[in-house]
Amino acid sequence: MKEIKEKPRVRIAPSPTGPFHIGTARTALFNYLFAKKNKGSFILRIEDTDKERSKKEWEDDIIKSLLWLGLTWDEGPNPKDTNQEIGSFGPYHQSKRKEIYKKYLKKLIEEGKAYYCFCSPEELEAKRQYFMSIGQPPRYDGTCRNLTKQEVEKKFQEGKPFVIRIKTPEKKLSFVDLIHGKIEIDTSLLGDFVLAKGFEEPLYNFACVIDDYEMKITHVIRGEDHIPNTPKQILIQEALNLPRPQYAHLPLILGPDKSKLSKRHGDVAFSQYIKKGFLPEAMLNFMAFLGWNPGDEREFFNLYQLIEEFSLERCQKSPAIFNIQKLIWLNGHYIRKKPIKSLTRLCIPYLVEAGLIKPLYEATAKLINNNHYNHSDEIKDTYIVVETQEKISFSYIQKIIEIYQERLKYLAEIPELVDFFFKKELSYPKELLFWKEAREKETLKALKTLKTLLSKIKKEEWHKEKLAEIILPAAERFNEKNRGYLLWPLRVSLSGKKASAGPFEIAEILGKEKTLKRIEAAQILIKKEEK
RNA sequence: GGCCCCGUCGUCUAAUGGCUAGGACACGGCCCUUUCAAGGCCGAAAUACGGGUUCGAUUCCCGUCGGGGCCGCCA
Numbered sequence: 001m002k003e004i005k006e007k008p009r010v011r012i013a014p015s016p017t018g019p020f021h022i023g024t025a026r027t028a029l030f031n032y033l034f035a036k037k038n039k040g041s042f043i044l045r046i047e048d049t050d051k052e053r054s055k056k057e058w059e060d061d062i063i064k065s066l067l068w069l070g071l072t073w074d075e076g077p078n079p080k081d082t083n084q085e086i087g088s089f090g091p092y093h094q095s096k097r098k099e100i101y102k103k104y105l106k107k108l109i110e111e112g113k114a115y116y117c118f119c120s121p122e123e124l125e126a127k128r129q130y131f132m133s134i135g136q137p138p139r140y141d142g143t144c145r146n147l148t149k150q151e152v153e154k155k156f157q158e159g160k161p162f163v164i165r166i167k168t169p170e171k172k173l174s175f176v177d178l179i180h181g182k183i184e185i186d187t188s189l190l191g192d193f194v195l196a197k198g199f200e201e202p203l204y205n206f207a208c209v210i211d212d213y214e215m216k217i218t219h220v221i222r223g224e225d226h227i228p229n230t231p232k233q234i235l236i237q238e239a240l241n242l243p244r245p246q247y248a249h250l251p252l253i254l255g256p257d258k259s260k261l262s263k264r265h266g267d268v269a270f271s272q273y274i275k276k277g278f279l280p281e282a283m284l285n286f287m288a289f290l291g292w293n294p295g296d297e298r299e300f301f302n303l304y305q306l307i308e309e310f311s312l313e314r315c316q317k318s319p320a321i322f323n324i325q326k327l328i329w330l331n332g333h334y335i336r337k338k339p340i341k342s343l344t345r346l347c348i349p350y351l352v353e354a355g356l357i358k359p360l361y362e363a364t365a366k367l368i369n370n371n372h373y374n375h376s377d378e379i380k381d382t383y384i385v386v387e388t389q390e391k392i393s394f395s396y397i398q399k400i401i402e403i404y405q406e407r408l409k410y411l412a413e414i415p416e417l418v419d420f421f422f423k424k425e426l427s428y429p430k431e432l433l434f435w436k437e438a439r440e441k442e443t444l445k446a447l448k449t450l451k452t453l454l455s456k457i458k459k460e461e462w463h464k465e466k467l468a469e470i471i472l473p474a475a476e477r478f479n480e481k482n483r484g485y486l487l488w489p490l491r492v493s494l495s496g497k498k499a500s501a502g503p504f505e506i507a508e509i510l511g512k513e514k515t516l517k518r519i520e521a522a523q524i525l526i527k528k529e530e531k
Numbered sequence: 532g533g534c535c536c537c538g539u540c541g542u543c544u545a546a547u548g549g550c551u552a553g554g555a556c557a558c559g560g561c562c563c564u565u566u567c568a569a570g571g572c573c574g575a576a577a578u579a580c581g582g583g584u585u586c587g588a589u590u591c592c593c594g595u596c597g598g599g600g601c602c603g604c605c606a
Contacts, residue, residue, distance in 0.1 A: 228601040487565035499567035
């Protein structure tokens with residue numbers, strides 16, 4: 001494909017009528033990659049023309065999510081103060097652009113390319129039904145198209161509400177899509193569609209065309225569900241004599257049932273993924289591969305590498321099913337690669353939220369409470385274990401996180417994995433202590449052996465290497481066929497879980513005193529139930 | 532129903548007018564191992580169907596079938 005000579009200007013134009021959607025995030029990413037790859041501009045425009053449904057909280061959600069991903073925009077709302085804007089083609093909220101739309105609407109009316117329509121919703125519904133019943137696409141029949149000046153005047157006098165419709169010329173229209181190639185449609189199927197409700201409320205297709213023009217958008221990169229809108233938008237451009245941007249329609253993201261990913265598939269809200277503890281690196285890498293690939297077998301890409309490699313030519317035509325398993329796998333990969341200090345910082349809010357620990361200082365508490373978007377350093381602090389009221393340090397927590405780093409798939413899992421470190425007493429069925437066919441007797445014996453062995457280790461030597469040095473040979477002596485007879489009860493008595501990190505690393509973190517206490521607790525558990 | 536888009540393992544995908552159609556996730560097995568992970572090895576698994584063009588089509592063309600999107604005074 002030809003090189004892009006002009007510096008491209010692209011936009012992501014979400015409407016703040018609900019939680020920021022995973023599909024919108026993917027579209028944003030592709031726009032961003034295209035812009036950065038070609039040294040162009042990435043613009044954020046808030047499409048809030050639907051004043052009933054648009055809410056500030058959703059706009060904040062959009063902004064937060066994009067920033068979290070690191071997809072910063074060159075023009076749009078100022079992320080530091082959303083009442084301000086950056087860029088010289090604003091305003092970037094459609095709700096603030098009414099006067100601009102009005103100007104173009106008037107021009108169309110004056111030139112006879114659009115007209116007032118006074119038909120009521122009821123009348124239109126009836127017509128729609130009729131067309132459907134005879135197997136025709138439902139479209140406006142043009143009742144008001146040829147109203148005389150006097151008739152229009154009269155309706156105005158009566159104070160009848162009106163909409164503005166375009167006079168759609170009947171013709172074959174085609175456009176070149178950068179992903180799909182040439183797309184042709186017959187405009188007679190479109191009818192005279194509505195541009196705006198009165199002069200004050202422009203509708204999507206109209207506002208979009210005007211803004212794209214005024215903001216000098218060169219490439220419209222959006223979801224495939226917009227293909228049917230494209231001919232309408234081109235018709236508006238032609239009526240107004242505006243240049244046509246290039247179009248690229250990305251394949252849709254599908255749910256497991258192969259229909260467009262939507263609320264009923266569950267987690268489509270982007271913030272859910274942030275809360276669950278997916279990392280931006282994983283989300284970026286994953287979303288990029290939904291409809292794009294580098295053409296070889298590399299599979300890990302950071303944002304900069306994506307910018308380097310991205311091209312629309314390598315975009316897929318066919319839709320992709322959102323495969324959560326692969327996201328989880330990728331996330332595990334990025335968690336393993338995360339520096340341990342950063343990972344600990346990311347995990348702490350989850351531990352706090354689960355009520356396992358709490359920050360000693362109010363300031364930290366506030367910071368954590370705020371959200372999971374925070375990656376800041378301030379989180380290094382002293383914490384209090386809720387159940388025991390012990391003070392613990394950041395580095396103590398770090399040791400715990402470290403032994404779970406390769407097991408973690410997403411951050412929200414961390415509390416259930418490590419909760420036993422913060423519990424006063426563990427509760428688990430005694431059968432969990434039994435290795436293979438071992439029962440009370442053998443297990444008691446194992447626990448007793450462990451206690452004797454561990455008691456002899458000096459506090460200064462209490463680290464996992466020393467523990468292994470002592471316990472491992474003992475385990476072989478205990479049962480020459482299988483070390484599990486000694487090691488399994490150790491691990492279970494310390495963690496209370498059937499799956500966990502290794503017993504020596506756990507014991508090291510727990511310390512001598514607690515380790516011995518937990519072994520005793522296990523002995524008591526077995527004995528108590530024997531009676 | 533009309534119009535439009537799409538069709539390679541279950542999923543994300545690579546390849547090409549010509550080697551046994553490659554990789555990844557998930558799945559199964561084995562190894563490692565005290566468990567769970569991680570890691571290593573192995574395995575099962577796909578060109579929707581029918582015609583054409585061609586020496587040769589998964590690839591190009593046509594049709595069928597299948598899936599999806601859109602058909603608002605929502606975006």
